[in-house]
Amino acid sequence: GQNIDQPTEMTATEGAIVQINCTYQTSGFNGLFWYQQHAGEAPTFLSYNVLDGLEEKGRFSSFLSRSKGYSYLLLKELQMKDSASYLCAVMDSNYQLIWGAGTKLIIKP
Amino acid sequence: IAGITQAPTSQILAAGRRMTLRCTQDMRHNAMYWYRQDLGLGLRLIHYSNTAGTTGKGEVPDGYSVSRANTDDFPLTLASAVPSQTSVYFCASAPGATDTQYFGPGTRLTVL
Numbered sequence: 001g002q003n004i005d006q007p008t009e010m011t012a013t014e015g016a017i018v019q020i021n022c023t024y025q026t027s028g029f030n031g032l033f034w035y036q037q038h039a040g041e042a043p044t045f046l047s048y049n050v051l052d053g054l055e056e057k058g059r060f061s062s063f064l065s066r067s068k069g070y071s072y073l074l075l076k077e078l079q080m081k082d083s084a085s086y087l088c089a090v091m092d093s094n095y096q097l098i099w100g101a102g103t104k105l106i107i108k109p
Numbered sequence: 110i111a112g113i114t115q116a117p118t119s120q121i122l123a124a125g126r127r128m129t130l131r132c133t134q135d136m137r138h139n140a141m142y143w144y145r146q147d148l149g150l151g152l153r154l155i156h157y158s159n160t161a162g163t164t165g166k167g168e169v170p171d172g173y174s175v176s177r178a179n180t181d182d183f184p185l186t187l188a189s190a191v192p193s194q195t196s197v198y199f200c201a202s203a204p205g206a207t208d209t210q211y212f213g214p215g216t217r218l219t220v221l
Contacts (some may be wrong), residue, residue, distance in 0.1 A: 004151065030207065031207075033209065041214070041215075042199060042212040042213060042214050042215055043152070043199070043212050044212070045209050045210075045211065048209060087151070087152070089151075089152075091207070095206045095207050096154055096157070096167065097152075097154070097210065098151075099151030099152040099153070100151050101149060101150055101151045102151065
């Protein structure tokens, strides 16, 4: 079966750095996506990786290792507004997104 | 409008009733999707459409139907609602089937 694993909840301090991990087992791989979802709102797109390596976009970076079935989202200089759930999703061989349950990130002052 | 809209925002429905959730996008995206989101679970695909006139089944299609008569609209119908269909429903669209998906604001549905 297809599976996406990510931690249920993480806590970090304002101004710090946090890394959210995602491991996957899917039938085929056509890219990995990270989305941010604030409580009661829609998911919003953060990043996309299809090749191994690091993609940097401002305070957010995303890393992919296809051989290990592993990705992480790195958030730097944390702000209170970064408190949200972070969703990892893999596009499988049928070009459908398989979603993890999400990681709830709590930022403390 | 710009982006994706969904209606209604929320709805309480008696079991056995028929309900249609509406989704409209103005980005001329070819691909559209319906997901449900339940606590503790990842988003699950109900139905999708890669282009106007075509639809396909996702992971959890039972009890739901869709149509795609034109590019902009992708309604989701529950023929006879059951309590297990209580969920938050998100519509999404993408330029093409392999592209990044963009989500509407969601519909919170409660079936009693």
